[in-house]
Amino acid sequence: MKKSLLAVALLSTLSTGVLANQAGDILVRGGATMVSPDSAKAGVALDGAATPLSISVDDNTQLGLNLVYFFDSNWAIELLAATPFTHDVVLHDPSGVTESVYGANLDGAKLAEVTHLPPTLSALYYFNTGTAFKPYVGVGVNYTIFFDEKFTPTPDSVGFDNLELDGSFGLSAQIGADFELSKNWSINVSARYIDIGTKATFDLNDPFNVGLEGKGSATVDVDPMVYSVMLGYKF
Incomplete structure (x- = not known):
């Protein structure tokens, strides 16, 4: 009987207001964030x-950080x-153009590396569950800045040069959830789409004098899914 009363007391604690988010709460999170771009190919x-x-463009995982400020629960x-x-x-x-021109088939080759930062500001709505599990949805705006764009040695040697990518404004949408381990600590998982x-x-220069040169371009819809698993601390 005592064990049953203890279990009920513990469950009641998890559903009390001490675990509810309150106005002025600040939640800081850190953990792994993976950016998985749209797999569609962009024509050149x-x-x-x-x-x-x-x-x-392929996937990449880095240290993700975010800061959440609560206006109410x-x-x-x-x-x-x-x-x-x-x-x-x-x-x-797929047609082997690079092999016929340069004598080397670059199909599937790593053409370049690009680095970017995608800061995103979102409004979140948390659902009242009365428990330590707190799901939410969010919408926001993103600005992505690209920098340190560079071709790899093989494309560079056949005339590819001066790679540049424009910055991007776009909307985002996400779903996620915090699971509170204690009054201050929580685990967060989220998935978001960013436009x-x-x-x-x-x-494209012409080092082999084959008559293939000019200004190249490609419109790339990166449109990634961004997945995060983070540890959070609430002040």
């Missing part, structure tokens, strides 16, 4: 004319930050 144009080439604002993400850009050449689109431009 040269001097505005379409080519058989296309590119895609339901509404909060969240800032997502992270250490810079670096993605491989892969070249796709990121950028235009990549580059120069």
